Amino acid sequence: MFILGIVPSLAQPHVAGKYNPIASAQTASGESVVITDVSTTGAAGESVAMTLSALAPTKIGRVQVAANSGFGVVDAPVVQSLTIAGVAYPVGWVQTAADRLTIEAAAEINLESGAEIVIQWTKGEEVLPPAESFRAVMEQAPRLDTEALPNGNETPANSDVADGVDLRSRAAISEPNALDRAAVAQGDPFSRSQYNEIPILDKRHKHNTCKKSGNTLKVKRWWEPGTQEAVDLVEVKLPDRANVDLYASPVELYFGSDAKWGWGRIKLQKEVDYSVWRHGNSVYFELTRTHMRAPSTQKSYDVEVELPYSGGPRRLDCSIQLYGKQSSLPEDPAQFNPTSPKNFDRLDYSHAKDTCTKSGEMVTATSKWGNDLEILRQGGVDVVEVKLRGAQHLASRVKITDSKMQLRFGSDAGGWKTLNKDSDYSVSVSGSSVYFTLKKIQKHANRTDYHVQAQIPLLGSFEGCNVELWRQGPEWFDRTTPDLDLRAAETPREALQWLPPSAKNPALPQRCGVDVALVFDTSDSLLQHQQGPKASRAAGLSIINALEGTGSHMAIYNFASPARRVNDIHADKQSLNDEEGVKKLRAAVDGFNTTFKRSEHGGTNYQAGLKQVPKGEFDVVYFITDGLPTTNNTDYPGQGFDNGNHINKSDLSLAVEAANELKANGARIETVMVGVPSITEHILNDGFFNLNRVGGKPEKWEKYDDYGYPSYVDPQKGANNDIPSDSVREMIEIGGQIMMADKPEFDRRHFEITNRPDIWRAGIRKTESIAADISSPDAVTLVDKFSKLEDSLRELVLKNCFGSINVTKLIRGENNKVSPGHDWTFETSTEDGKNSIVNGADGKGRESRVIDKTNEHGNYGRKLDQKNQKAQTAQRVKVVEQQQPGFMLQPYAENKNATCTATVFDGRNNKWKSQSVEIENVDDAAKPGFTVAVPASAIVNCSVVNARVSKLSLTVKKVSFGDDPKPLDGSKFELYKVAGSERSLVSKLEGENMDIRDLELGNRYELVETQAPKGYQLLARPITFDLVRTATGVQQVQLIGGAAQYPEVTVSQGTERNQLIMQVANTSKPELPRTGGPGLIGLLTIGAAVLLVGITLTPRAKA
Missing domain, CATH: 2.60.40 (Immunoglobulin-like)
Structure with a gap:
């Protein structure tokens, strides 16, 4: 090597x-x-x-x-x-x-x-x-001899201090690094490392000494380590011509102070705790890399050196200089600490009843290990730590080999379980703590009087102690993770790969008469709110009352965990022009008067709420909720885990998919959030449910990736502790935890991962962003409290109704049955010619005249720009229809072409009120209609009725004029249909053929006599008449010009159905010239003063 x-x-x-x-x-x-x-x-x-x-x-x-x-x-x-x-x-x-x-x-x-x-x-x-x-240093360099550290019961050798205390760390037993050993032989430490000098404080010079005792040189230096770094190098500057033999005795290095200051001196051992050599006129003690560093908090401290000394001057001049390596920390990082790995977790429980006592050299530390549910979830202890405050250099002061050292669990009343050292646990010392590392997990006995007690032999004094319990977590667990930032910024939308894109929200129709769905949240949070049901009912009734008669259609839905949680709060699509339909809608919102109880159905399932709305039937869906989506159709009922407390990512993603389906079929969605604060919500990944749920069904609890079994603990709130928090963020703020269990069975251990959002969090979303996900950013209304819901919803739903005119076209058919008039063309114009009619899909256009066609419900509507209109004034609007063949306008009472009402909100009484509005007829056979005044912010609803034209037959009889009319022969007539200035021949009548069939109601006709009976004169003028149906359903002939113009005409009912008989009298006076063209315009109605006969075809009924 x-x-x-x-x-x-x-x-x-x-x-x-x-x-x-x-x-x-x-x-x-x-x-x-x-x-x-x-x-x-x-x-x-x-x-x-x-x-x-x-x-x-x-x-x-x-x-x-x-x-x-x-x-x-x-x-x-x-x-x-x-x-x-x-x-x-x-x-x-x-x-x-x-x-x-x-x-x-x-x-x-x-x-x-x-x-x-x-x-x-x-x-x-x-x-x-x-x-x-x-x-280059070779490993085979001679090993430095080392002296083993004494055990805790021994007094350090060569110590001249009474009751000397060896405060060295047992880590010094480790072999010195070969590189460092070789360097020692070179003499000069400054050639190997960079050191900072630790200066001497002037006021302490009097404590620094240099003296000779026999053949020993004793040098002492005062040191205030509380203000300086740790010592790595001690230099003894020798007197001139000093003769020091490092191979003789004594060569000693001490740290510490006199016993009277509460500390004994620390004697370090040569070649174990330090290496020593002479270089120039100095002797260097280089401390090895062990725990032996002078403490940084001791206030009274000396460094002393003893060297064999001979010769030299009588006047001694020597001193000690201290150095610290530039890379050194004030104290070495803790070793022999079993809890130093990041996956060790300190057990959280109350230490209020912990005790610490000392008798002789025995310290007894006792901690009451509570049995609260939160504590039992932690699953047991792996390491017991006893912190001894004010006892530095603890590694050499604790007698770990003493047979009196003890660790036990239990109590005096319930009995103690004493563990065996070595077989049940091992002991180590690091920093100011003694650690008992257990060979297997010590479970809690689930007793209220369960304690942990440690007895530790300790040399010297200390200030106090306390017990900490630790457990070892899985490899992925990290207790050093920074605290969760609940106010972290929203996750960018594009980073949420699990969230489907929101479909384009259709534009809001720029009219009042629309098809509306109100979807009410009936979750526990809303129904148990003091104002929730009452405010929801009031808001629903307000919209129904305002839209009544506008031609709108409405449906009422509700949802919680399932759709239609409350059966009565429901009404399928109803016409607001239909009295029975309005009753059903009002009955639906009256369902909020029911008394509600908290149940397993009280979550907030956006998906279910939206899915129940039929696709393609509504212009606008108003989604009214007091919370975020907290469950979905998959979770509920699913395994029964999800009771809808908090939002998981699928709760939102599936809601967006349901909303997109409605939008794709033409429905605009408007989200109304009530009492939901504008915050950033932390969205849970799927699979994180309430621990009370998943813990009860361990066989169905699914593992989350490679981590374990996920859950959360909601501390609950409210007077009865029965209302869960409204959001994940709020749950964490009030003490809730995100948890991961190591296994699903009962003896599982739970690890808090609240500070590990990389595991449990799918993303951060603002509440208004979540609302926009199912609608669009421009379709979100936040209402801060329920008392404002009615006003807010009214402004939202009716914003295109205030200052509007809504027309409903009705067709009266057989048996007086009324049906919507679809695809009828109407022209709406302002009487003053100003561009006040709102136009365009975006509502930005302004026109003075517009053309509309009625929808399948027979409705159309127009909003007026009344921005500059004064409240006391009204805007006059003209409405005319394009008459269709086979139909005729059927007047209302007082022969009015339409009937109109104005709905106005009474702010003083917070109610809607309706009042009749006067109209003026527009009499034009081709474009009949009316004009009406629209008050400021009012909703004006008008109805126009047309009847299908029935086929009539007309029989003309010629008689002599007088009190006793006689039938006359030889007359000839021609019947013309009149449309404005145009006349078209319908039939010629002569001889016995004096019947005309298939005449249509709603048309004007002209009967011209072309040949009078012999001896009688021709009629002075044509007979002009209209075939009409009255408001009561009676078909009749209206003579144009009045009865005075036609004394020779009498109309009666024939014997056949839909037959009228017109008797025309001739006088025997001299013949008058033939004339043509229309006569004087007037109306001859049925009565005693006019010659008019009507045929009642159906029972009397008003339009």
Whole structure:
């Protein structure tokens, strides 16, 4: 085996403070290898080759190369090749660090004298140090004799201190590093390491002494380690011409202070705790790398040296100088600490009843190990730690071999279980703690009086003690993980690969009369809220009342863990123009008056809530919830694990898929969140359910990857501790935990992984982002409390209704049955000609005249821009329809072409009120209609009824004029249909053919006599009339011009169905000239004063 290292230059100057060595590449005396060359190689000097030569035949096993100034690279060198005696070997044999390179040969290799070892590595950008900065040290250098440490019952040898206490660490038994041992022989420590001088405080000079006692030189130095680093090197500056023989006795090094200060001196052992040599006029004690570092908290401390001394001047002048390595820590990292691995977890329980006592040299530390459920979940203890405060250098003060050392579990009342040292546990000391490492896990006995008690033999004083219990977790567990940041930023949407993209949300229809679905959350959190049911009912009723008569359709749905959790809060799609439909909708929201109890169905299943809404039937779905999605159709009921407490990633992803299906079929989704704060929520991965659930069914509990069995513990809240927290974040804030069990069975151990979001967290999402995931960012309404739900929902649902006119076209058919008028064309215009009608899919256009067609429900609506309209004024709108063949406008009462009502919200009483609105007819046979005033922010709903035209027959009879009319023969007539200025012949009547069939209601006709009976004169003018249906369903003839214009005409009902008889009288006066064209315009209605006969075809009914 070979060890290579830096050999110091003997000409190294000695300067106080910081030392930078200047070394030459050479081999220590007696070694059998030498560094012969260090140079760059390769075409561009991209590599470095180091050549070592064997000085004598030997076997190679392990070689070390140390570089004081590095290898010319930033970190560790990257080895390219290894050649030994001309043979290439694996580069894996070479291990590198920034300041050292080690060759571990996997096989024995014989080296002849002069055989070369060549190591080649990649050159870095830094300057390659000279060959002199490297050193080679051979492992076969003479071993330094070591003196074993005494056990805890022994007093250190050669100590002149009464009751001296050996405070050295047992770690010093470890073999000194061969590289360091070889370096000791070179004399000057500053050629190997960089040291910082630890200065002497001026006010303590009086405590520093240099004196001779017989043939012993005693030197003492005061030190305040509480303000300085630890000591790695002690230099004794000798008097001039001092004669010191390091091979004689005594050569001693002590740390500590007099016993009266509470401390005994610490005697270190030569060649075990330190190496000593003389260089120049100084003697150096170089501490080995063990626990033996002076404590950093002791306030009264000395460093003392005793050396064999002879000769020299009578006047002594000597001192001690202390140094610390620049890389040294104030105290060495703890060794012999079994809990130092990161996967050890300290058990969390109350220490309020812990006790600590001492009797003689025996310390008794007792801790009451509680049996709360949280403690029992931890599953047992692997290590018992007893911390002894104020007892430094503990490793040498604890008598670990003392038979009185004891560890036991139990109590005086319930009995104790005493463990056997060595067979049940081992003891180690590190820092200020004593550790009992158990050979197997010690389970809790699940008793209220269960204790852990340790008895420890301790030399010297201490301030107090306490017990900590530890358990060893799985390899992936890391107790040093930083605390979870609950306020961490939202995860970017694109990073959530498990979350489907949200489909485009259709635009909100820019009209009032739409098909609406209200989906209400009926989860436990809402139904048990003091205002939840009441506010939901009020909001639903408010929307129903406002939309009544607008031509809208509405459905009511509810959901919790399942869809339709509350059976009564449900109504399929109903027309808000239908009285029975409105009753069903109101009855559905009245279902919120039911008294609700918490149940297993009280989660928040967005997926179920959306899935129950029929696809393609609604313009807008208003999704009203007071929480985040906490379950889905897969989890519920599933294995019965998910009672819908908290959000898992599938709860959201499946909800988005359900929402996308509705959007793809034309429905816009508006999300209304009530009482949900705007926070960043932490979403659980799938499989994390309440421990109370999964723990009860271990056979169905699924393992999560390679970690274990996942769960969470919700501490619950509320007056009766029965309401879980509303979110994962809130659960953690109030003390909840994310857990991972090592196995599903009852004797499992749970490890908290709340601070390991890399395991349990699927992502972080803002609450409004979750709402937008199922709708869109522009379709989210956050309502901070239930008392505001009614107003918020009203503003949201009715924003296109305030200041609107909604027209419903109805068709009256046989038996007075009314049906929607689909695909009728209406023209809406402003009477003042201003561009006040909202137009366009985005609602940004403004027009003075628009054309609409009624939908399948017979509705259309238009919103008016009333932004600058004063509250006390109304905007007049003209509405006319394009009359269709086979139909006629059927007037309402008072012969009105339409009936209109205005719905206005009464803010003072928080109620909607409706009132009739006056209209004015637009009488145009081709485009009949009306004008109406729309008050500011009102919803004006109008209905227009058309009747299908029935086929009528008209029989014309000619009689003589007078009180006793007689039938006359020889007349001829022509019947014309009149449409505006156009006249078209319908039929010619003469002889016995005086019947006209298939006449249509809603048309105007003109009867012209072309030949009068002999001796009688022709009629003075044509007879002009309309065939109409009244508001009561009666078909009749309306004579244009009135009864006074037609004294010769009488109308009666015929004997056949739908037959009218028109009797026309002629006078015998001299013949008058023929005339044509329309007569005076007027209406002749049925009554005592007019000659008009109506035929009642159906029972009387209003339109």
